[in-house]
Amino acid sequence: GESVGLHLPTLSVQEGDNSIINCAYSNSASDYFIWYKQESGKGPQFIIDIRSNMDKRQGQRVTVLLNKTVKHLSLQIAATQPGDSAVYFCAENSEITGGGNKLTFGTGTQLKVEL
């Protein structure tokens, strides 16, 4: 079936460095993606989203890149801080027949920030 998956389960970076978290998807019809941050013991927290009519979107210290040709997206975190330590998920947002939306999550990447 269709899936959203991540390349690496764990990423360790030094504080102050940039982090890049990758995600591959398989459904070429996917047109809306969201990145979530999940800290230990908490629910997912929205970070940034991107639609298929865009290649890049920037937020505060975060940038999402979308390459539709190879069905790949990435989350870049600038000047990574200890508070960025968490599991990061990419998710595909798709419409539900009858209304509403559902998210298909990838497995997640654990980001560890070393001091």
Next chain:
Amino acid sequence: NAGVMQNPRHLVRRRGQEARLRCSPMKGHSHVYWYRQLPEEGLKFMVYLQKENIIDESGMPKERFSAEFPKEGPSILRIQQVVRGDSAAYFCASSPLQGIMNTEAFFGQGTRLTVV
């Protein structure tokens, strides 16, 4: 504004017992989603409800699981005759309108169910 409230935060049940998980959406939100997260996995969609209606339950196991969102009160996810494989974190998300699932959908802190 209070966020999405889930309770209990932690729930321990013996095999064969029933588990009831509650979700109170954010004020003004009338749409609720339930997701399940197994250890070290991503969240998996279970069910989407509006007040008094189940819109999509394609992610719900066919047996033992049910969900409701009554006119008054919280949404309830009910698991009958729990088995060890039901041990997971269950998350609820709410949104104000159908079709809005980006910044306007908020997740609760989850209920961590442990079946012993």
